[in-house]
Amino acid sequence: MVEQLPLKQWVPGSSPGGRTMARIYNKAFFGSKIVPVKEASLSIASSAVLYGLSVYTVFPVCITKKGIVAFRLKDHFKRLIDSAKIIGIDTFEKEWNENKFTKAITELIKANKIKEDVLVRATVHVDELLPGTRSRGLHTTVSMFAYGDYKVLPEGGASLKTSVWRRVPDYAIPSRAKVNGAYVNSVLAKQDALDSGYDDCIFLDADGHVCELSAANIFFVRDGVLITPDTASDILEGITRRTIIELARGMKIPVVERKVDLTELYIADEVFASGTSALATPVREIDKRIIKNGETGKITKSLQKKYQEILHGRDPKYTRLLTVLK
Numbered sequence: 001m002v003e004q005l006p007l008k009q010w011v012p013g014s015s016p017g018g019r020t021m022a023r024i025y026n027k028a029f030f031g032s033k034i035v036p037v038k039e040a041s042l043s044i045a046s047s048a049v050l051y052g053l054s055v056y057t058v059f060p061v062c063i064t065k066k067g068i069v070a071f072r073l074k075d076h077f078k079r080l081i082d083s084a085k086i087i088g089i090d091t092f093e094k095e096w097n098e099n100k101f102t103k104a105i106t107e108l109i110k111a112n113k114i115k116e117d118v119l120v121r122a123t124v125h126v127d128e129l130l131p132g133t134r135s136r137g138l139h140t141t142v143s144m145f146a147y148g149d150y151k152v153l154p155e156g157g158a159s160l161k162t163s164v165w166r167r168v169p170d171y172a173i174p175s176r177a178k179v180n181g182a183y184v185n186s187v188l189a190k191q192d193a194l195d196s197g198y199d200d201c202i203f204l205d206a207d208g209h210v211c212e213l214s215a216a217n218i219f220f221v222r223d224g225v226l227i228t229p230d231t232a233s234d235i236l237e238g239i240t241r242r243t244i245i246e247l248a249r250g251m252k253i254p255v256v257e258r259k260v261d262l263t264e265l266y267i268a269d270e271v272f273a274s275g276t277s278a279l280a281t282p283v284r285e286i287d288k289r290i291i292k293n294g295e296t297g298k299i300t301k302s303l304q305k306k307y308q309e310i311l312h313g314r315d316p317k318y319t320r321l322l323t324v325l326k
């Protein structure tokens, strides 16, 4: 029996005042081997701890008929490499490749005897001690851990609040790089939304255009067209976002990526959030405006269904996105 550590998390909108639990599996990959999660730790003098100088990704690992699979591993690895490159962390790419990354994930999954769908968080920590505020030529350590039952948004529909905090722009801390330190921006905005009784925020950029939620991308439907902020809108280039766009095009739903005004969301036929943890969660209300009749829209439902099918290898057209871990 593999011990699991409970992780407490608030989701006020889904169950008033209630907590939902996630479970962290107790074996982590750290450096080059599997260790108990409690022993996978960084120095208080490391850049990762001092400045949040780490880049990370989270991806789904699912149980399918073909075995345990990781979803879009190639893309997640590439985004880690790209994030490191943007920040100037240049040691990771020299020491890691996709093959080594896949092997580490496989070790993690085996060590924890995973028998359910989980999420895996993989992080590249800059753990050089006290190098000052710089990034090149510094020692990095890769960590990975798995967790289950994690819900960032209520499945039945989220209520969102436009944040008083603006998204960090590309010219300050690029959202395109998934860098841990930048998540203070998300924490500020999410906590502001929670404090006001909402489930999450909508981030606007400095010009007032819509970016994304605290940890998910946003889509909306108007007159049958699926619209989402473009990749120059200070968003994280979400891998679920890319998947949703591909699925929609495959289903002959027109997709447009462009600048988005907040009020377009208020009057949309459907709005949903996309992300590895958020899946494709419908948005029920924004700033007290109920979206359509508050029910999950047709296009959202069909994309949710298709996404679950491809995650679990039930659509042969998309099995190329799955890496069997063996």
Ligand code: PMP
Pocket (backbone or CB within 6 Å): 058, 186, 212, 213, 214, 215, 216, 217, 235, 236, 237, 238, 239, 240, 241, 274, 275, 276, 277
């Ligand atoms: N935006 C932000 C800020 C995020 O943290 C996430 C979650 N990783 C996303 C969007 C969605 O990205 P993905 O689909 O790759 O999980």
